[in-house]
Amino acid sequence: MSMYEIDSAYVRRCQKRLREWGAPLSGWYCEYIYDMADEEEDPDHIDLFTCELCDCSQVRFVHVMRHDEYFETVSVGCICAGIMEGDILAARERERLMKNRAKRKRNFPHRQWRKNWYGNYQLTYRGRKVFINNKGGNRYSVYVDGRIAWRYKGKPLDNFVLAAYAAFELADPIERIRP
C-alpha cells in the first residue's frame, strides 16, 4: 500500500489540522506504540482510543508520534501515523507486529506449561526459560532471564492467568517492536 492509495481528502484533512496546530506536516516519528487492550482488566471490553488527528474513535493500537521541533507528542491511529511519518508501510508493519504480539499474549497462559520438580510451571519461549512459581494458595511470582515480577499492572499475581501475563511482559516485551 502506498501513500497514494489513501483517500487524498483524508490526507488533506489531517494536514489541515496539523497546520491549524502550527505543527510540522512531515518529519514525525513513532516514539512508541501501545495496545488499548493492555490497559484493560477485561480483554473482551476494550475502551478504544480516539485519534487526535482525524478523530476516528476506533483506535486500538495507539502510535505516539513525536517531532523534534514540536512541543508535544500526538497520539494517532495507524493511517494517521503513516501520513505523519510519510511511510504508510512502516506504520502498517508496526501495527501488524503489535497485533501478532497481542495474539501471542492472549495465548500465553494456554501454552504447554510443564510442572517442574519443585511444582512450579515452566516453559521455553523463544529460547528463554520462563518460570511461574506458586508460593502456595493464590500467590504467584514469575521469573524470566534473571528478572522477577510479583505484580501485573500493579496487581498482585493471585491467579495463573495474571502470572502468565506478567511473565509474557518479561519474555516478549513491547520494546522489541521497534518503531
Ligand SMILES: [Zn+2]
Ligand atoms: Zn487518525
